[in-house]
Amino acid sequence: MEPAAARTFEEPANDEVWDPAAGLPVEYASSIDIFAGMWSLQPYVPSSSTRGQQQQQLVEYNYYAAATQHDGPIVEQAAAQESLEVDLLHDMEMEIYNNNPILVFQEKARKFKDDIGMMKMKIHRYPPSIQDLGDWYTVPRIVAIGPYHHRRQELRHTENVKHVAAYHCIKTSGRSVQDMYYAVVSAVAEIDARRLYREDVMEGIVDADFLPMMFFDACFLVMYMIKMSGMDCNATLYDFFEFSANEIDHDIMLLENQIPWPVVDALLKYTSVPLAKFVANWKDGRLQDWVDEVPSVVLDDSYEPPHLLGLLRFYIVGRTRSRTEVPGIGKMKSIQVSVSAMELAEMGINIRAKKTTELADMGLTKKRILFAELSMAPLSLNDLNASLLVNMAALELCTTPNFFYDEAEFEDSAVCSYLLLLCMLVNRKEDVHHLRTKGILQGGAGLTNTNALHFFTSLQSLRLGRCCGNIMVQIESYRIKRPMRIKVYAFVYNNWKTILKVLSVIGVFASILSAIHSLKGAH
Structure with a gap:
């Protein structure tokens, strides 16, 4: 039209x-x-498909055709005939459909399959x-x-x-x-x-x-x-x-x-x-307090967003760089890993805030022999950002039925992974404070430690995503391969003040004994 x-x-x-x-x-x-x-899009549906009404329509058609045979234009007669024939055919199909229950089930199955295909x-x-x-x-x-x-x-x-x-x-x-x-x-x-x-x-x-x-x-x-x-x-x-x-x-x-x-x-x-500028301005300082300058956004023409939420989530999440799957991630659904921020510190795993605005950019890397580093994007946690994260995670849950399918990308579950990783790290208010000292949780005007703890603990039922699964496998592997070193380091980490006092006392005694020994040597 x-x-x-x-x-x-x-x-x-x-x-x-x-x-x-x-x-x-x-x-x-x-x-x-x-x-x-x-421009109404409502399709035409015949009011009934009974045999009697079909016959009545046929009578009406014959009457109309006879009445217009000599007076009406040939084009109008042909159009009327075609329209009524279509209606009659549709009504007969509906009668067959209603009298055959298996067709009802087949139609429901077809519609269900079509709906699944439109999930994204x-x-x-x-x-x-x-x-x-x-x-x-x-x-x-x-x-x-x-x-x-x-x-x-x-x-x-x-x-x-x-x-x-x-x-x-x-x-x-x-x-x-x-x-x-x-x-x-x-x-x-x-x-x-x-x-x-x-x-x-x-x-x-x-x-x-x-x-x-x-x-x-x-x-x-x-x-x-x-x-x-x-x-x-x-x-x-x-x-x-x-x-x-x-x-x-x-x-x-x-x-x-x-x-x-x-x-x-x-x-x-x-x-x-200017769509790229809109996305960049909308992202500016949205989830992070610090932004040196408004980040530039290059639009990906291959991406077809379902709606505005999908569009903004796509550029907030970002694209992971040559991500390789950690061996054993397929068993993650049966592995229960729970490591708080304080427990990671006791294991020698330092937490670091990355200078990135993309939530998918997270990972665990080894540092020297005894230590490792968990890095992730920082978060300014206030009420608005909490709602934004929850809704982006909800979109992931609804559009990807299984985050571990072969065709599922790491980015498909990036927000769920980001939130679950924070949920894993936060068990007490002390964990929230530790994440603040590490720069992961930012902002003085956001949620309090108590509110942040409640927020993260309420999200523990989120489905495990690949990014978080990768990190959990790496943490578990780190813990299994270094049991004695982790125990020694944990003892030192938790008792370093006492150890310093003992060493100080030992140093004092050593000084006294050295002085006495010097005096004896002088005599």
Whole structure:
């Protein structure tokens, strides 16, 4: 379908014409209603498939054909015949289907297989282990993106802001409302966006509601990306984004608060948003306190993000460098390794914060004969970053059924690995303090030691990932190969103050004995 004739976008004549509380200007609001009807994606389904109704349709067809045989154009007669034949064929197929139960099972199995094949691109609901963490990690605070939280009453006030964002998004593009709306509708149809959401939720949402929802939500995200990229943005809209930045950052990274990326990308093509700059600015100081300069981001054209959360997670995680799997990692599911930060110190394994922003960049390396070093990216742990980490981990859990499959990459479980490694290191408040002294946990305005301990202990049910599995195998191997050296080092590490006192006393006695011996020699 070709888009409707383009109309030039014009600024309202005065402030009274544009009322944010009333939504879009009247001409644009009416256009949206028209488009929702014109481009509805709801498929036609016959109301019944009984044999009697088939016969009635056949009678109606014969009557219509006879009535138009002499008066109606030949093209119209052919079209009517073809339409009714298709309907009759569909109804007969439905009758056969309903009378053969095995076909029902086959259809369910086919649909289930198709859904599994779309696992990477779906908009998932939270798994129970994440949902139990509470509303802060799972429920939007200010804006609903997509259908899952669309009807929350406490988020309704931001719907007016979406209309304002749509107005300025259209204005920024220089295109007509029809062009922009048609771009969204085309993207929705191409990817069959309804199938990407849970079926039980979509059953109660018709396309007349779903399509405008996709349009307004995409406009809101695009205008926020424009603001975050440093591009010119309407002053009033900018103030709203700036005032609500923490809440918006929290909400747009929730697993259940997403729309398909191709829908957003359909509008980005008209607005010239520098996507690499947006990602870099969004990452700037997000998980780490120190950032010498805004990190540059090189977009990977081979990556197709499912949504905004997937896009930002991809560049936060990073790509591991020539990662090789440690022998024995396949048995990790049956090996119980629990080593706290203090226990690692007693074993001679030093913990070091790497100067990296990529969570996948972690590893254990040997240092000299007796020692080793565990290095990982530092973390500024506050409420916002805690929610970000939880939602990125939830995405990994939902999109990769087994982190140890041959086709699974190390990066597929990087966030789960990062969090599980911290969970392993933290058993007491003393462990949290030790990680702070090592620079792993940063920030004075973040979670307290008690809150951080509670956060990590609540995540111990996360599925083991390959990066963390590699490190756990290496730690276990280190412990098995050096039992006596570890015991000696642990004794010295835990009693070094007492040892120093004893050595000091021995030194004093040695000095006294040396002096006495000198006096005897003088006599």
